[in-house]
Amino acid sequence: MIHKFSLIYELDAPIAIAVAAYLDSEHYIFLHKDYTDKYEVLYHEPHSKVITVRQTWKLFGISMGQVYKCEYIPPAEFRNYDVKPSPWYVPSIHHLISVSTNLQYLPSSEKDTTISILDVEIKLPFWLYPLRYMIQKGIEKLKVEKDAEDMEMIYRREKLFGRGNNSVYLANHQFMLYKDDYVKYYGNSS
Ligand SMILES: [Fe+2]
Secondary structure (H helix, E strand, C coil): CEEEEEEEEEECCCHHHHHHHHHCHHHHHHHCCCCCCEEEEEEECCCCCEEEEEEEEEECCEEEEEEEEEEEECCCEEEEEEEEECCCCCCCHHHCCEEEEEEEEEECCCCCCEEEEEEEEEECCHHHHHHHHHHHHHHHHHHHHHHHHHHHHHHHHHHHHCCCCCHHHHCCCCCCCCHHHHHHHHCCCC
């Protein structure tokens, strides 16, 4: 059975910074350590934008390893899908449900901010279907709390470098996914 939902809200950051913060995978296991404490890029498919990642997420207080595919569709769309438990023999919610997400950022028409639109699709067996709203709440909570941590990081950097300055994300030593694609759309110092 399939359960779909969307989560839409505003992030107080210019779109170039919201996208940079999402692609800046270096901060994940430090800033978001309460939610994710392992992040490893396993494979970048040649001639494609698909990256395979191994990551540990904490959902409902349980830490679960997973391998999944992610894609950046410039300028501001991100897909995660094909989630599998890792290691496969450890009991995990991902043996039971399959979650794919599509996150899109749009520039706000009124202010220099970003509208975050998360579309989630959960495939789950019929006997878990009654719990779909509980699973939805868990995913929503994770996203809201992670974004709050990101906003703290963004405000801190904004104070130091000015609003809209993306140079800190583009430093040579900074591990950012799809850096070349990002620069093509947002430039070196937006
Ligand atoms: Fe983040």
